[in-house]
Amino acid sequence: MAAPRSNREFVEACVKSGDAVRIKQEVDWDNEAGAIVRRVCELGEAAPFMEKIKDYPGFSYFGAPLSTYRRMAIALGMDPNSTLPEIGREYLKRTNGEPIAPVVIDKKDAPCKENILKGKDVDLCRLPVPLVHDGDGGRYVGTWHAVVTKHPVRGDVNWGMYRQMMWDSRTMSGAVFPFSDLGKALNEYYLPRGESCPFATAIGLSPLAAMAACAPSPIPEPELTGMLAGEPVRLVKCETNGLEVPADAEIILEGEICPDYKVEEGPFGEYTGYRTSPRDFRVTFRVNCITYRNNATMTISNMGVPQDEGQLLRSFSLGLELEKLLKSQGIPITGVYMHPRSTHHMMIVGVKPTYSGIAMQIAQLAFGSKLGPWFHMVVVVDDKTDIYNWNEVYHALCTRCNPARGIHIFRNTTGTPLYPHASPYERKWSMGSQVLFDCLWPVDWDPVNDVPTTVSFRSVYSQEIQDRVTSNWTAYGYPPVK
Amino acid sequence: MNQWEVFVMDVAELAEGQDLELTIRTLNPGIHKYTYKRVRAQVSSDPGKFADQLQVRLGRGQMSNRKFSIEVLGEVQRMPSKYL
Ligand SMILES: Cc1cc2nc3c(=O)[nH]c(=O)nc-3n(C[C@H](O)[C@H](O)[C@H](O)COP(=O)(O)O)c2cc1C
Numbered sequence: 168m169a170a171p172r173s174n175r176e177f178v179e180a181c182v183k184s185g186d187a188v189r190i191k192q193e194v195d196w197d198n199e200a201g202a203i204v205r206r207v208c209e210l211g212e213a214a215p216f217m218e219k220i221k222d223y224p225g226f227s228y229f230g231a232p233l234s235t236y237r238r239m240a241i242a243l244g245m246d247p248n249s250t251l252p253e254i255g256r257e258y259l260k261r262t263n264g265e266p267i268a269p270v271v272i273d274k275k276d277a278p279c280k281e282n283i284l285k286g287k288d289v290d291l292c293r294l295p296v297p298l299v300h301d302g303d304g305g306r307y308v309g310t311w312h313a314v315v316t317k318h319p320v321r322g323d324v325n326w327g328m329y330r331q332m333m334w335d336s337r338t339m340s341g342a343v344f345p346f347s348d349l350g351k352a353l354n355e356y357y358l359p360r361g362e363s364c365p366f367a368t369a370i371g372l373s374p375l376a377a378m379a380a381c382a383p384s385p386i387p388e389p390e391l392t393g394m395l396a397g398e399p400v401r402l403v404k405c406e407t408n409g410l411e412v413p414a415d416a417e418i419i420l421e422g423e424i425c426p427d428y429k430v431e432e433g434p435f436g437e438y439t440g441y442r443t444s445p446r447d448f449r450v451t452f453r454v455n456c457i458t459y460r461n462n463a464t465m466t467i468s469n470m471g472v473p474q475d476e477g478q479l480l481r482s483f484s485l486g487l488e489l490e491k492l493l494k495s496q497g498i499p500i501t502g503v504y505m506h507p508r509s510t511h512h513m514m515i516v517g518v519k520p521t522y523s524g525i526a527m528q529i530a531q532l533a534f535g536s537k538l539g540p541w542f543h544m545v546v547v548v549d550d551k552t553d554i555y556n557w558n559e560v561y562h563a564l565c566t567r568c569n570p571a572r573g574i575h576i577f578r579n580t581t582g583t584p585l586y587p588h589a590s591p592y593e594r595k596w597s598m599g600s601q602v603l604f605d606c607l608w609p610v611d612w613d614p615v616n617d618v619p620t621t622v623s624f625r626s627v628y629s630q631e632i633q634d635r636v637t638s639n640w641t642a643y644g645y646p647p648v649k
Numbered sequence: 650m651n652q653w654e655v656f657v658m659d660v661a662e663l664a665e666g667q668d669l670e671l672t673i674r675t676l677n678p679g680i681h682k683y684t685y686k687r688v689r690a691q692v693s694s695d696p697g698k699f700a701d702q703l704q705v706r707l708g709r710g711q712m713s714n715r716k717f718s719i720e721v722l723g724e725v726q727r728m729p730s731k732y733l
Contacts, residue, residue, distance in 0.1 A: 197682065222680050292680040302710025304656060305674070306683050335684045338728075363732070425732045431656070431672055431685070434710045442709040446656055453732055 170244035204230030242374035267393030326388035371417025
């Protein structure tokens with residue numbers, strides 16, 4: 168099965184496999200669509216493809232695009248029944264290969280150019296921008312999208328998923344955190360010069376382009392998308408600036424970021440399951456041009472309590488990017504996993520504890536890396552603990568982590584303004600603190616006499632007894648074990 | 650009559666009897682609902698004092714149960730002219 172090249176192909180594939188439903192009745196952009204998507208996330212349901220939107224004939228919505236591993240597998244062109252470790256292995260295989268450069272196609276072949284609005288016709292309200300959660304600071308244009316920019320000196324292209332709120336018909340405000348690629352470019356280059364920064368926002372991307380836009384990978388996102396898809400992503404030149412955008416996207420907004428002029432943004436329902444970050448003066452985007460496909464579909468992610476794609480996908484890619492980093496340093500890890508229900512705050516690392524201080528080394532690399540601001544807990548377990556099995560990890564955490572020697576607090580680190588546990592001041596200044604839970608038996612303990620032996624069916628009985636008990640299980644009167 | 654909404658950290662920010670500069674959004678039905686304007690305005694905790702109604706939300710989007718009326722005196726342009 169080939170990876171879907173566009174959001175449309177993805178919707179089709181999901182409908183076919185039962186992972187999306189077509190909603191034919193009219194849905195209101197004002198709260199109702201958002202509420203549908205939220206409920207879908209909380210119930211783990213099929214993604215809603217809403218075909219008829221109040222006030223916006225000809226437009227549709229696709230919500231919760233990647234909030235299940237099944238849809239993630241479909242996005243990668245895999246069997247929807249693939250297990251999480253299988254999907255993870257595939258991601259690592261594809262993203263460890265050679266970068267696949269994008270191709271630039273002619274405007275006449277680019278679906279995103281089917282409609283072009285410029286000058287006085289530019290009005291974001293002509294798009295079905297949803298009010299995602301009741302009480303949000305505004306209608307959010309960008310909840311599942313990519314903000315495209317180019318570094319002014321290095322020239323490398325950045326696609327980042329930074330939320331964007333509609334402020335008025337031509338203005339958006341967005342949360343671009345200072346430690347993100349775009350945040351650094353704005354603060355280091357554009358702000359001191361008072362120069363505006365060209366941008367484009369692409370909405371309704373292919374699922375792999377969206378995955379790349381929110382992956383914390385050092386590989387430029389157009390190349391990363393190509394690697395994930397196994398073929399080049401198609402780009403097309405913007406109408407009003409020198410940027411190139413995904414040609415198969417549903418909607419493109421072109422304009423400039425005004426680094427020295429900020430307008431209010433938020434509050435907004437966030438991936439932590441709260442509205443945490445304050446309404447604040449954030450980055451301003453002026454829109455000069457809108458292009459879109461006929462019958463364009465707007466993608467909606469509704470962040471809140473687990474589980475939505477923010478949690479699922481970010482947990483997935485943060486975990487796997489950390490796995491790559493730790494392996495690149497030669498640390499004998501067995502794997503890295505973030506449970507989406509941790510709202511991507513707890514990194515679980517399995518390792519063969521062959522030397523002292525290995526958990527500390529893992530935590531220092533994790534917290535010190537570019538990934539670090541996004542999570543504040545690292546739990547290190549041994550190679551016999553199944554990192555995907557929360558029962559085992561929880562047991563290790565509660566029994567092996569010594570309160571005095573196993574818990575290490577890292578102070579004065581970088582955090583996000585979205586941390587619910589941070590003080591208002593810490594949130595404002597992206598200040599963080601982090602913690603390591605070292606659940607390894609110390610290497611200087613005698614493995615025979617000092618290390619406790621685990622008492623479980625699997626570990627204390629001989630194979631012969633285990634086989635006898637499992638084969639007689641139903642004869643004893645128990646239902647078969649699934 | 651227009652319907653407006655404002656976000657404040659504290660309702661005390663809505664001082665009565667003086668000109669205030671506020672960022673308000675329209676709640677009038679239609680495709681421009683929830684778009685913002687920066688305005689000079691007077692507000693009153695008497696919902697009947699001015700013709701337009703003002704609904705208030707707090708820092709995390711919670712609706713305040715206090716209702717105000719508002720008179721918009723004019724728009725304020727904050728955006729530097731180079732971006733207009
Ligand atoms: C649904 C969703 C919304 C996000 N919103 C934001 C945001 O508003 N601001 C931000 O800095 N990062 C946000 N992120 C995380 C970034 O997309 C992510 O860090 C990405 O790798 C871009 O970061 P970079 O510029 O550091 O590469 C969001 C991620 C997802 C999945």
